[in-house]
Amino acid sequence: MSLQLRHSLSLMTGDKQADRSVPPTGFTAWLTLFTAAAMAFLAVFALALSTATDRLADRWAAELARTSTLRISAPEDQMAAQTAAAIRLLETTPGVAEARPLTDEEQRTLLEPWFGPDLPVETLPIPRLIEIIEEGEGYDPTGLRARLQAEVPGAVLDDHTRWREPLVEAANRLRLLGWVSIALIAASTGAMITLAAQAALSANAQVIRVMRLVGATDEYIASAFVRRFTIRAFNGAFVGVVLGGIGILFLPDTEVAGGFLTGLGFQGGEWIWLLLVPPLAAMVAFLATWAAALRNLREQS
Amino acid sequence: MVIELDKVAYSYGGGELFSDLSLTMAPGSFHFLTGPSGAGKTTLLKLCYGELTATAGQARIFGQDSRTLSRDQVAMVRRRIGVVHQDCQFLDHLSVAENVALPLAVSGRASEAGQNLSDLLAWVGLTGQAAQRPPELSGGERQRAALARAVIMSPDVIIADEPTGNIDWEMSQRLLRLLVELNKMGKTVFVATHDLNLIRAAKSQVSARILRLKDRRLQVAGVDL
Ligand SMILES: Nc1ncnc2c1ncn2[C@@H]1O[C@H](COP(=O)(O)OP(=O)(O)OP(=O)(O)O)[C@@H](O)[C@H]1O
Ligand SMILES: [Mg+2]
Numbered sequence: 001m002s003l004q005l006r007h008s009l010s011l012m013t014g015d016k017q018a019d020r021s022v023p024p025t026g027f028t029a030w031l032t033l034f035t036a037a038a039m040a041f042l043a044v045f046a047l048a049l050s051t052a053t054d055r056l057a058d059r060w061a062a063e064l065a066r067t068s069t070l071r072i073s074a075p076e077d078q079m080a081a082q083t084a085a086a087i088r089l090l091e092t093t094p095g096v097a098e099a100r101p102l103t104d105e106e107q108r109t110l111l112e113p114w115f116g117p118d119l120p121v122e123t124l125p126i127p128r129l130i131e132i133i134e135e136g137e138g139y140d141p142t143g144l145r146a147r148l149q150a151e152v153p154g155a156v157l158d159d160h161t162r163w164r165e166p167l168v169e170a171a172n173r174l175r176l177l178g179w180v181s182i183a184l185i186a187a188s189t190g191a192m193i194t195l196a197a198q199a200a201l202s203a204n205a206q207v208i209r210v211m212r213l214v215g216a217t218d219e220y221i222a223s224a225f226v227r228r229f230t231i232r233a234f235n236g237a238f239v240g241v242v243l244g245g246i247g248i249l250f251l252p253d254t255e256v257a258g259g260f261l262t263g264l265g266f267q268g269g270e271w272i273w274l275l276l277v278p279p280l281a282a283m284v285a286f287l288a289t290w291a292a293a294l295r296n297l298r299e300q301s
Numbered sequence: 302m303v304i305e306l307d308k309v310a311y312s313y314g315g316g317e318l319f320s321d322l323s324l325t326m327a328p329g330s331f332h333f334l335t336g337p338s339g340a341g342k343t344t345l346l347k348l349c350y351g352e353l354t355a356t357a358g359q360a361r362i363f364g365q366d367s368r369t370l371s372r373d374q375v376a377m378v379r380r381r382i383g384v385v386h387q388d389c390q391f392l393d394h395l396s397v398a399e400n401v402a403l404p405l406a407v408s409g410r411a412s413e414a415g416q417n418l419s420d421l422l423a424w425v426g427l428t429g430q431a432a433q434r435p436p437e438l439s440g441g442e443r444q445r446a447a448l449a450r451a452v453i454m455s456p457d458v459i460i461a462d463e464p465t466g467n468i469d470w471e472m473s474q475r476l477l478r479l480l481v482e483l484n485k486m487g488k489t490v491f492v493a494t495h496d497l498n499l500i501r502a503a504k505s506q507v508s509a510r511i512l513r514l515k516d517r518r519l520q521v522a523g524v525d526l
Contacts, residue, residue, distance in 0.1 A: 021406065
């Protein structure tokens, strides 16, 4: 086990001589660097999408879960009594922090966009709204509905589940798409690096032949290629992450523009995710080159 | 036995170059191989160091059937057999010194090069060319570099394919003396050459067996050639 570890470490830190033995090939070097940089750049946006969606889903779920509305429709002479009964009932319900009827003023503000500012709310038979603010785990909506039905026949409870579920569902789907994109980006990086490694191995067939003639093992020859591609993928991904990070950093400010698109970005600790991209790219390159090299060497005599 | 060929045959796909060929090489022995161009000398040497495997019969290298060697075992065998290839085979992007030290490098012993490497370069007269690239060397210089590379690992066996092909007589003599010296140190030496003068010169220094590959057969040549 420790031998295995030391072995992998020596593959990474390496033998300069093995690196010198294989001449550098400009074309595959640039291809690897460019691919790693481009893919890391894309990965930054996929990560930003995932974390932003995460945040959004949490926020929607939290905000909508904390409040609900009770609507009371009753003949005018019973309205005050039913409202008072509902408030009493709500105040004794576990999980309800506060229950408060909206004032006429607040109701007018709510309706203003539809009916204009001069609506005579007092004279209209519109339902009375009670805002419920939850605490702790919240209340049990089924139990509350049963009690309301018995005591306040004109009350309808809207706990926002209806709104919340599709939103949270959409956010979850979006987050999944973000992670699928990252997996696809990693897979295409692996495929591109495999091709570049194969090109480098073919271009160096004669060098490999001479190295084998003087007693180099497949592992020694492969490690020269593996190390080179791993380092290039790391460096390329690093550049891509820096550029992608700068792109995200300079998106228009959330405060000013508002909305989901500009919420795309990282907050605080989320920037750590970016640090994982170059090592991930390096790992993909390591595995892809190792597999390509061993396969190629076994095929050449 | 270091190398044993037991009724081997080889063909590149056409007719057999040779067949039913047997040869045993004891540790510390010295063999010359001669024969007309195209007779299959290089091919025979390749069977001896495991670059080719016989199409019939059995080749045993250090006691092991060469067909059963794994790829890693082939690499290990090559570290014990120093080979001077007829076409030299260098890495042209490395310096002469780095090429000579390549067998040490690929076996993870690069740090051992040091003094040994400069002594060896001095011995083959390439101190001044150490930093040059192989394509910048003359044919004879390349062959001397190839010999230096073949012996740097201090191998048990040295196989040389036309090591004196491009060298003047004086350098050939020096090269021969090195091979004889290595043989006196207990190494097995196998040299393919057209150069009968070289073989004659060797006879006064070492007791060598002289083999002749001709008409698909291996004969032990007479002392008078
Ligand atoms: N890779 C190969 N594929 C097909 N035929 C080959 C190959 N290598 C050598 N031959 C043929 O095999 C024959 C023997 O070649 P080989 O190199 O063993 O001869 P040789 O005795 O070393 O000749 P020389 O003295 O000129 O070096 C030649 O006719 C050559 O054309
Ligand atoms: Mg030959």
